[in-house]
Amino acid sequence: YLSHMDQKTVQLWRYRLSDVANKYLEKTVLSDKIWIDETYWRLTNHGMIHVHPDGKSLRGISRNLVCVLVGYDIHGRYFCHVMSKRGNPDSNEIYSVLKGKIRPGSAIIHDGTKDHQYLIDSLKLKETIVKSTDSDKSRRDLMLPIDNVCALLKFEAQKHKGISTGHMAELLPWFLLKATKLSRCGVHETVEQIMTMLFDADKTE
Numbered sequence: 559y560l561s562h563m564d565q566k567t568v569q570l571w572r573y574r575l576s577d578v579a580n581k582y583l584e585k586t587v588l589s590d591k592i593w594i595d596e597t598y599w600r601l602t603n604h605g606m607i608h609v610h611p612d613g614k615s616l617r618g619i620s621r622n623l624v625c626v627l628v629g630y631d632i633h634g635r636y637f638c639h640v641m642s643k644r645g646n647p648d649s650n651e652i653y654s655v656l657k658g659k660i661r662p663g664s665a666i667i668h669d670g671t672k673d674h675q676y677l678i679d680s681l682k683l684k685e686t687i688v689k690s691t692d693s694d695k696s697r698r699d700l701m702l703p704i705d706n707v708c709a710l711l712k713f714e715a716q717k718h719k720g721i722s723t724g725h726m727a728e729l730l731p732w733f734l735l736k737a738t739k740l741s742r743c744g745v746h747e748t749v750e751q752i753m754t755m756l757f758d759a760d761k762t763e
Contacts, residue, residue, distance in 0.1 A: 576731065593707075594674065598626070626638055626730060652677055666683040669689060670688075735752070
């Protein structure tokens with residue numbers, strides 16, 4: 559569809575699509591049965607650090623990783639947010655991002671990360687914890703919906719290698735919108751739905 563457009567026009571459409579995807583996420587509220595997880599992106603070389611200021615090597619989930627918080631619900635709605643700080647987000651950051659994106663009283667399935675607890679308690683969510691080390695495969699499979707969403711997001715982003723960290727927050731919602739619709743609807747229906755979203759956005763501006 560974009561093969562005969564010049565680079566400037568392609569870039570313009572990409573920005574428009576990103577804007578539509580971000581507006582879609584702004585309205586999204588996950589409800590009933592929900593999954594949340596964090597996935598991580600390595601920084602581009604320009605932003606990387608190799609040691610702490612005190613000279614010690616980086617360990618664990620380091621400041622060379624950007625966290626993307628991902629949510630999904632049983633109705634097929636999704637949410638993603640690039641955390642502003644590098645490395646592992648704390649409970650206050652997670653709550654600040656998700657407090658308006660999850661309906662209180664919903665059921666939540668997650669990996670038991672302790673920093674989710676403040677969100678769970680505050681919104682009175684009914685939790686199910688699934689550890690990746692759980693010996694029961696049927697238990698581990700409970701996380702498949704959110705694992706699949708994270709995999710789709712990363713697969714789509716791989717097509718755009720070299721994306722700068724500064725543009726992640728702008729583009730990842732579009733990547734996720736496109737990937738989830740393609741996986742459910744196929745190419746032609748996805749194009750139709752996205753074009754409808756674009757025209758609807760134009761009408762409301």
